[in-house]
Amino acid sequence: MTTVALAVTDGMLHFELSVAYEVFGSKPDSVDVPWYDLQVCGRGPVRLGRFVLEPDHGLDRLREADTVIVPGWVDPDAEPPADLVDAVRAAHEAGARVASLCTGAFVLAAAGLLDGRRATTHWAHTDDLAARWPRAEVDPDVLYVDNGSVLTSAGKAAALDLCLHLVRLDHGSSVANAVARRLVVPPHRSGGQAQFVTTAVPARDDHPLAALLPWVLERLDRPLTVEDLARRARMSSRNLSRHFHAATGTTPLQWLLTQRIRRAQELLEKTDDSVTSIATATGMGTATTLRRHFNRTVGVPPDAYRRTFRLRSGPDRADRSVTASRVAVPGGPVGSGSPRPVGPSGSAVGGRAYVG
Known part of the structure; x- marks a missing residue:
């Protein structure tokens, strides 16, 4: 059991x-x-405002944790x-994964954990974080x-995303989605802050793409083109591209490739299907094509x-050598940027900007 x-x-x-x-307290x-x-x-x-909390342990116990959360x-x-x-720094030096929520980033910065690393915090405090800790690369848009x-x-709410x-990193997308359903929140969220993995479907029912994107997701096994999508949406290819960029931050083909890769990740996590079968199910055509796109993207x-991710959800998942493993994915829209790690089903982990 991970602490x-x-x-x-x-x-x-x-x-x-x-x-x-x-x-983390309710399965x-x-x-x-x-x-x-x-x-x-x-x-x-x-003391938390009008509330008083009695901790289970002292701060020295952080050194023994697998993950430390700083609200x-x-x-x-x-x-x-x-x-x-000091306790947060010691925990990280002992091998713990350390995460801050909102302005908890100031604690990580004071501990030296953000030096030379990209970081974020509440938008109202990003300028202050950058000014006080110039060695941190503060990104206000994620x-x-x-x-x-x-x-x-x-x-x-971004605390919930993280x-x-x-x-998702520890247990895979199915478990993370189950937690999200219990909390009645989306497992991935879009928004004004730039995100690495774009949400599959716009939240508004009256959005021009609201009917199109679910239609596409049900047909990922087919060789769809931009013209096919534009015809289905009853708009020109140029107008479709404009709406796609506004809704997802990327192009129709990049979005489609992202969904194909995410579907392939889900099938690799959940099934014993061969790579050839998964290539067919995700519209990649052949195992060679899937391997090329998957390897380049992930x-x-x-x-x-x-x-990797079968091991993470298995009986040995608590082994730190397994939970610490990472795989790489290019940053930014799929297919661009330098490699950075991702978790199951397209969740980015380990390098720059991100999505929940």
């Missing part, structure tokens, strides 16, 4: 703390995998407590950033991806 420790201190934000507690009834051992660590009692706090202008900063062992999220991302061949 998740919440690092708490006076003045932390209830929402971000509650999000992490709900995600969905439909999920049959070992769940997390959630521990609350801090100097107790901890945001009310006053990021104040220097974070030295003992909290929901979260995953550098492998150090992760940061934007504010409020927590679901962590579950960074490893389909068989290697299957072995």
